[in-house]
Amino acid sequence: MTLFNKHTFSALRSGVLCVALGACLASCEKYVDVDKAPNMLDNSSVFLADGTATGAVMGIYSYYNTTGALQYFTFAGELESGEMEYQLAASTPEINEFQQSAVLPTSGTLNTNLWMYPYMSIRSANLALEGLTASTTLTPALRTQLLGEARFLRAFFYFHLVNYFGPVPLVLSSDQNATATLPRSSVDSVYNQIIADLKEAESLLPGVYTGNFRTRVNKYAATALLARAYLYKGEYANAEAAATRVIGATDVTYNLPELTGAFVNSSNEIILQIGTLFGSSFMGTNYRTTAASGIPNYYLTKAAVSVFETGDNRRAVWVDSVVNNTILYRRINKYKVATATAASGGNEYNIMLRLAEQYLIRAEARAKQQNIDGAQNDLNAVRNRAGLGNTPAATEGDLVAAVLKERQTELFGETGHRWFDLKRTGNANTVVGALKPATWKATAVLLPIPFTELLKNTNLKQNDGYNP
Template sequence: MKKIYKNIFYKALIISTVLTVSSCKKFVELGAPPTQILFEDAFKTDASAQSVVLGLYSFSSQAANGLLTSLNFYSGVSSDDLQYNSSDALYQEFANNSISSTNGAANTIWGTTYQLIKNANNAISGITASASLTPSVKSQLLGEAKFMRAFAYFYLVNLYGDVPLPLKDDYSAFENAVLPRSSTADVYTQIIRDLTDAQTALPTAYVGTFRGRVNKYAVSALLARVYLYQKDYANAEAQATQVIGSAVYTLPSPDVAFVNTSNEIIWQIGNTTGFSVFGSAYITAATVIPAFSLADVTYQSFESPTDLRRTNWTVTKTIGGKAYYGITKYKLATAGNEYNIALRFAEQYLIRAEARAQQNNLSGAKTDVDMVRSRAGLVGVSALLTQTQMLTAIEQERKVEFFGEWGHRWLDLKRTNRANAVLGALKPATWKTTSALWPIPQAQIIINSALTQNPGYN
C-alpha cells in the first residue's frame, strides 16, 4: 500500500498542495492522483525534497488568514499596540479581550498553525527516512523543517498555554488528532530541542537570496527569544551574542530598515508581489481611515518627537477631527521591494540587554539598549539606573521598537506578568485576568474530546 499526500489532520481549514498524506487499505494500487504525489517520491531527490520544505515557508506567509495575519493583527489589537478602527465583530472581540470560543478567527488561527506543524512533521519524517538525499542537502532541509515546527509551537504555546504536541507524520494522523494538551514546559522543551537540532544542522551562510530561508543565526535569534521567555537569561544572552558577534548584521537607519535588502534582516518571508502583508494593511490613502493604526497610548509614549522611529515609522492623519497614527515601517501597499520580516537584528540587542539586566550586568545592558536608541537618534539611558529602572527602560524600548510587528507587545506583557496592570487599566470594562490566554476553539474541542478549555471561557 502506498502513502499519498492528502490532508486528514485536525480538520484544518487550509488545504496544502505541497504536503498532504494519508494511508488506507486497498485491494488495488491505483497510484497517486494527478495533482498529488506518493509520499516516498517526495523525498527521493534533492529537488523534490527542497520543494516540500520551501512549501513550509510559503504556507506561513499566506495573506488571507495565514500566520502573518493571525499572529500580527489579532495579537496587536489584543494589547495596547494596535488600534482597530473598523467594525468586524471577530476583531472587536480580540480588541476587547472578550473572545468567544466560537470566534471563527480563533479557530482559523489554531487550524492554520497546526497545519504548518503537520506539514513540518511530514517533512521531518520523510527527510529523516530518505537514504537518497545528498547529506548536506538533507541536513539543510531537516534543519529548516525543525525550525518551522519550533516557530509554530512558539506562538501556539504563548497564545494558548498548554497545547497538543503532535510530532509524528500522517501515518499517525488519527492518533495526532485526539492528543490532549501537553504542558507549557513540555512544549518549550520540544521547541528548544528542535532549535538546537536546527542550529547544528544549518550553515551560517544563507541559501538563496534575500535571506528568505533560515540559517544558523536565524535559529540562534529565535532560540535567544525562547530562552528569554523561559527566564533562562544566561542562555538568552549567549544565543544573542552569537548573532551580534557574527558581524553579518547591522542596524541601518530606520527609513530603510524594512526594505528587502536591509542588513538588519535575519529572516524574512518572501512573496511574489514585492509588498508585505503589513504594508498592505497599514497603508491607506490620506483620507481613508486605516483598519489598523498605532494605539494612541503607544504613540504618546515616545519620549521625544525627534525619535527617528516616530518620524520614520508613523504618520499622523486627521480624519473627521480625529487623529490616527498610521504605521509606516513598510512603505508600500503595492508591488516593490518589501517582504515580510520575521526576525530582525534590533531584537537581539534588546534580548541581550534584558538578559544582562536580569543578571544584574547593568553596564552591559546599557551598552546594548543604547545601540538601539542610537539608531533612533536618542541619547543613551542613564548609567545610574537601578535594575528595576533598567528593565522598565528596556520594556519601553521594545514597545516603541516592535510596534505593529508579530504581536511582540502582547507577548511581552504576558511573559513579564504586566498584562493585568497595563491592559486592566486600559480596558477596565472588558479585561479579565484570564484574558491573557486565548480560548481553545470550541470547534476543536468538538472534534477532539481530549481537549480542555482555558479558564474563563467555559
C-alpha cells in the same frame, strides 16, 4: 496515504519564497485511500529527489501556512495589547472580539488563523522530518539543511501557539490516528521541544543564506528565535549567549541601518523574512492607506504613540498620520509599500526576525544577571540608532524597565511582541485592564481553545474563563 502534486514544487528564483506555493504537505482532514493520479507523489517518493524534497519544505513557508498564520499572530497580539485598533471593528464582530480582549471559542478567525494554520504547518514539518530522516538518496548537505529548516518552522509555530493558548497538544508525528486525541502538554514541555528543535536546527543549518534575500532559514534565524525562547523562560545566561552568537556573526553581515532602511528587503538588519510575489508585505498593505477613506485597516492607539521620548526619531520616521472626517489616525510607517504589482514592484517582505530584538534580548538578559555595563551598551545601541542619548538606567530594575519600554517603541506592530511582553512580565492584567475596563478579564491572557477542536478531541480542556 499522503499525496503531493508534482506541479506544486516549482523552482524558486533568487531565494524568494513565492506565496503562490501551495500548502503541499499539510491537511486538516484525513486522506481517503485512492489510486494515485499520474501527477501525484506519495510521501516516500517526495523525499527521493532533491527538487521535490526542497519543494516540500518550501511549501511550509507558503501563504496559507507561514504567512497566513504570521499575519494573524501579528494582528491578534497587537489588538489584544491595546497597541492597535481596527478601522472596521464595530462591523466585524470577530476582529472586535480581539480588540476588546473578549474572544469567543466559536470565533472562525481563532480557529482557522491562530490554530488550524499553525497545526497544518506543524504537520507539514513533521511529514518533512520523517521523509527526510528516512531518505538515503538526497544530496547530504541539502538533506541536512532541509532538516534544519523543518525543525525551525515547527518551533516557530509552537512558540506562538504556547504564547497565545498556554498548554497545547504537542504533535510530533504525522500519524493523525495517533495524534488526533492528544491532550494538552504543559507549557514547560512545549518550550522544551521548541528549544530542542532550535538547538538542532542551529547545528544543521548553514550560516550563509540560500538565495539573495534572507527568505530561507539559516543558522542565525534559529539562534535568534532560540534567544527569544530562552528569555521568555527566564534562562538569562542562555539567552545572552544565543543573542551574542547572532550579534557577533562573522559569516553573514548583521547591523543596525538607518531607520529609513530597516524594513526594505535588502536590509542587513533582517535575520529572516518571508518573501512575497511582488514585494509588498501584508503589514504594509494593512498599515498603509489603500481604502478610499484614507484610513488604514490597522492603526496605532493614542496610548501606543504617547510612550515615545522627545527626540526619538522612530516617532517621526516609523509613525505618520492621516485625517479623515476630522479624526486623526496614527499609521505605522515602518513598511511603505501598500500594494505592488508585477509592473510597479516593491522592495518589502514580511519580516519575522531582525537584529534590534537581539540587542534588546541581550540587554534584558544581562540586566537580570547584574551585568549593568553590558546591558547599558546593548540598550544604547538601539537608542542611539533612534537618535536618543545613552540610557540613564543604572540598576537591574531600572534597566529591565528601560528595556521593556524600548521594546515597546522599537518593536510595535511586529508579530505581537507587546502582547507577549505584557504577559511574560505579569503586567497584562494591569496595563490592558486599564485600557479596556469594560471588557477585560484576567483570564483573557490566554485565548480560548477553539470550540470545534473541543468537539473533535474530548481530551482537550478549555482555558479558564471561557464557556464552553
